[in-house]
Amino acid sequence: MVGADASPGWIANVNPLIVFIFVNVVTSIMAKRKALSSMAIGMFIIPFSALIMAGGNLIGKDLVLGLHPITFMMILGIVFQALAECFISPRFLEYFSMQSPKGEEGLYLGFSHLHSFFSSLIAFISAGFLLEKFCPDPKSLPPGTDYAEATANAHYLWLVFFAVGVVSAIALLIYGKVVNNIDKKKAEAEALA
Numbered sequence: 001m002v003g004a005d006a007s008p009g010w011i012a013n014v015n016p017l018i019v020f021i022f023v024n025v026v027t028s029i030m031a032k033r034k035a036l037s038s039m040a041i042g043m044f045i046i047p048f049s050a051l052i053m054a055g056g057n058l059i060g061k062d063l064v065l066g067l068h069p070i071t072f073m074m075i076l077g078i079v080f081q082a083l084a085e086c087f088i089s090p091r092f093l094e095y096f097s098m099q100s101p102k103g104e105e106g107l108y109l110g111f112s113h114l115h116s117f118f119s120s121l122i123a124f125i126s127a128g129f130l131l132e133k134f135c136p137d138p139k140s141l142p143p144g145t146d147y148a149e150a151t152a153n154a155h156y157l158w159l160v161f162f163a164v165g166v167v168s169a170i171a172l173l174i175y176g177k178v179v180n181n182i183d184k185k186k187a188e189a190e191a192l193a
Contacts, residue, residue: 006071014075018082019089026086035091035098036176042087043172045080047165053077054158077158099179130157 030038056073064072093109100108134154138147 006068011071011075011078014078015082015085018079019085022083023086023090026083027090030087030091035095036172038087038091039095040169040172040176042084043165043169045084045087047162047169049077049080049084050158050161050165051077052080054155054162057155126160130160133157 030041053074053076056070059069059073061069063069067075093112096108096112097105134157135151141147141150
């Protein structure tokens with residue numbers, strides 16, 4: 001969609017570069033905040049990175065800073081995704097360890113990675129479906145099909161990621177409220193005992 005001379009390898013390097021540059025800054029800024037607050041900020045940045053990526057086809061066909069518009073918006077979206085990672089990653093394991101009973105931190109930290117298994121499994125299946133629907137392999141199209149027409153709505157797949165991101169961020173806030181209420185009730189029960 002962005003031309004044969006596009007370099008996905010270089011685009012993939014944007015995320016680690018931004019994390020390398022900004023993770024210490026973000027961690028320092030968020031040091032006095034609760035882990036859940038830092039994670040929530042990151043979780044609300046993620047959907048907007050997907051919206052930015054979805055906007056690549058809205059710019060037009062003119063190059064932006066010498067880049068195809070879709071490539072430019074993809075890089076910008078990855079920058080926001082990397083910034084979100086700076087808010088989430090350093091505090092994720094801290095939050096999990098705080099939820100564990102004393103002496104079981106290692107077990108809880110091990111279980112904290114279960115989300116990676118389930119999200120990878122779900123993403124593997126859904127990404128395949130989304131790519132086939134919105135960005136089909138040119139070899140799988142019937143002869144004479146215009147590829148530009150077949151991928152005209154490719155940006156819709158980013159809207160799915162936007163929706164998943166918003167739902168995930170809201171779910172994190174709800175989870176935080178529920179856990180805080182449970183912790184308050186436990187503390188009150190221990191104070192009375």
